[in-house]
Amino acid sequence: MIEVTINGGRRRVDVEPDTPLLFVLRDTLGMTGTKYGCGIAACGACTVMMDGQAVRSCQLPIDSIGGAKIQTIDAIEEDDVGRRVVEAWVDLQVPQCGYCQSGQVMAATALLKETPQPTDDDIAAAMTNLCRCGTYNMIADAIRKAAG
Amino acid sequence: MDTRSIENGATTLSRRSFLGASAGVFVLGAVLPMRKGFAQAQGAAEGPAAIAAKPGTKVSAFLEIHPDNSIKLLSPFVEGGQGISTGMAQTVGEELDVDPARFVVECAPPGPDYALVNGIRMTGGSYSTRSSYPVMRQLGATARDMFLRAGAARLKVQVEELSTEDGVVIHAASGRKLTYGELAAEAFQLKPAENVPLRDEKSFRYIRKPFPRLDVRDKSTGRARYSIDQHVDGMLFAAVVHAPFFGTEPQSIANEAEAKAMPGVHQVHKLPGAVAVTANSWWRARKAVEALDVTWSEPKPTGLDTIAADFSSDAMLEGLRSNTAKGLSAEEEGDADTAMKNAAKVIEADYHAPYLSHAQMEPPSALAQFAADGSLDVWLPNQMPELFQKVAADTAGLKPEQVRIHSPILGGFFGRHFVYGPANPFPQAILLAKATGRPVKVVWSREEEFLNDALRPLSHTSFRAALDADGNVTAITARTVGEGPLGRYFGVGPVDSSAVEGIVEKPYAIPNRRMEYVKLAHPVNIAFWRSVGHSMNDFFYEGFLDEVALAGGHDPFEYRMKLVEKSQRHKTLLETVAKLSGGWKRGPYEAEGGKRARGVALASPFGSETATIAEVSLDGDGVRVHNLWIAFDPGSIVNPAIVKAQVQSAAALGLSAALVEQVVYGKGVRRDQNYDTYQILTREMMPKVLVEIVESGAPMGGVGEPGLPGVPPAVVNAVAALTGKRVRSLPLANTSLTGA
Known part of the structure; x- marks a missing residue:
């Protein structure tokens, strides 16, 4: 059994130690808000926060997490910054197909926690998740809006 | 290479057909007549009693109104980011008199009531709104009339004494009110009236408004379920x-x-x-x-649905290029041969574009x-x-x-x-x-998806143009070799419109034209890909038209303006996009960070019209696109915010194809298996995209795809303006622009 802290709760899971967090979330815990996109940390659809930092959960073995706190999209509105990001996403109507947006919202929330007033360069450096609908400009606008 | 050609589409193999061996009778095109056998099979599946006289007329197939007055709309269309669920709620809600925000929209199960795209049901071809708009408005109006009549019966008053307001039937004289939910059981027992009058368009509250999409919050919080x-x-x-x-x-x-x-x-x-x-x-x-x-x-040897260990996309392209089979006429006007003979100057060029993956984010x-x-x-x-x-x-x-x-x-x-x-x-x-x-x-893992996705076909077109002594084009010919998905899956032929769209039916007044098509089947599993044939053919044609204009000593924008001078719709679009971009200038000109230049392209995809201007600079050996300006005329619209979002999204995909995307086969297998090597547009490459909607009042055209085809040629034409280098193949990443 491996124990991890997810969205404030301790969860015990019976999986192999090299299992990526993404599949513990999706398959073992049924938390499907976090998305599988590429499995090689290239697209960012699986982004979660680990101690407030954006990480790509498809390449994060469950046994490497230890006592770090995982936050996922499922509880994003319980986070003050996350809630602001979601409201900006809704106000600016960012998502199209929406599949990458769980990861985009998590990456944006992590950015704003670290850098509350990001410059365009900060946004470019932090927001490397792919979006096949091409909502990149709306994402950047929404981050600026959430920053206030 | 052992690529078999299927002569003129006469052969339809069952494995390659959507609908079995008799699929050839099913023809999509400017109109989409229904395939009889398909319709009957579907009708029988539901049982005769379930079949409405006409798709889109049985109210209970589309609306569930619950006692708590919540409303579910069963949509004929699948929502995939194009906003169709919201558009349907706006359209039905306008006539039903229910705020679209209160709708829950789900994709309906199979059934004959939903066959709204000229007698079949599909979400594609940018058909959803334009095919269903009048039907869904009428459905909303018909349903509202049923609630009014049910209310009149319950309240024992005349229908004329009643009005509605956001899902409530109101008898103003007595102040009595009944919700649609309270009346639903009775209302749905009534026979729908025919020809219920529609709301005056001037009084629209929801249609033509930038109504927020219904699924955005769920998609921003991980609650949306795929x-x-x-x-x-x-x-x-x-x-x-x-x-x-x-x-x-x-x-x-x-x-x-x-x-x-x-x-x-x-x-x-x-x-x-x-x-x-x-x-x-x-x-x-x-x-x-x-x-x-x-x-x-x-x-096995490369054939139909088999790829040999020596197959390569380069060899396939060579097969298309070197093909000498007699073409079928895709468009013929005037006498191109005589015009070529009498020309002061003839120019020729070959264009091609690669196989592409869909690379949608959901495996x-x-x-x-x-x-x-x-x-x-x-x-x-x-x-x-x-x-x-x-x-x-x-x-x-x-x-x-x-x-x-x-x-x-x-x-x-x-x-x-x-x-x-x-x-x-x-x-x-x-x-x-x-x-x-x-x-x-x-x-499927992402790797299995990249290795097995059905692909946008590789295609090749050779052009010739005749110019007179004044540098005006008198004739254009094109020869397209390849295969389109409509021919393969729907038996469209002998000329497959999905292989030649974007090369035929252009708005330009060129008196002599001969466009021909040679079908050469791909062993590769091919697919529809956003804007289908237009995704490459408009690049081919508009790139070559730029060459024609320049060979005649004309500015490419001014020359297009001249070639469409009899079409007010196209002139308006060109004027609009020029104005949107601050006035046409080709360049090169100095700007922040170095020299820039601009290119222009027109496209007429899916019943809509676009004019696109791109602004580019060189970034190392590659291209940086700074701005895309797009004037878009789909005739008329339902939701301007969704239309703009769709045009921007299509433009991003078009730019992705223009700059970096390609599926490469070598030794019988695809080279790229994931996003690390199959490049798609990243944030870094994303330009500003400004869209202006022009509602000309022409018949409603498509929205989801038409923003795409103008982008690759506008970018490539801008590159030519900047560097003097004419790029005739995509992606641009394959071509060195600094001459190295």
């Missing part, structure tokens, strides 16, 4: 590995026992063209299936569950529920009416989710559910 997120009790997860060469089969598995002993593994399976492992998590299934030591059958999946009575539920990404129902039934050995198709929202589609034979996971899910006696969810 096919890949579906779950049922007792479900097994399955991962697959496909044959390395298309058309080969698994023969034996050396280490089956070891794989079966891996944690969580349920069973190891052989499938047509693939092996699979079922397990209690997808990660465990994937680890086991990728550990299998499989012996595959030897690759394909399917969940199949047999019920105790032998019937089947399938949850799967799809753009044609009735067709998937038929193929699922055939796979399971059931009748279509024994298969319940569930169509969750799509994590991007761009043409990915039609029936493409071995490129669909749902037959695997059905076979595995049958084999295990358990519900099974198959998910």
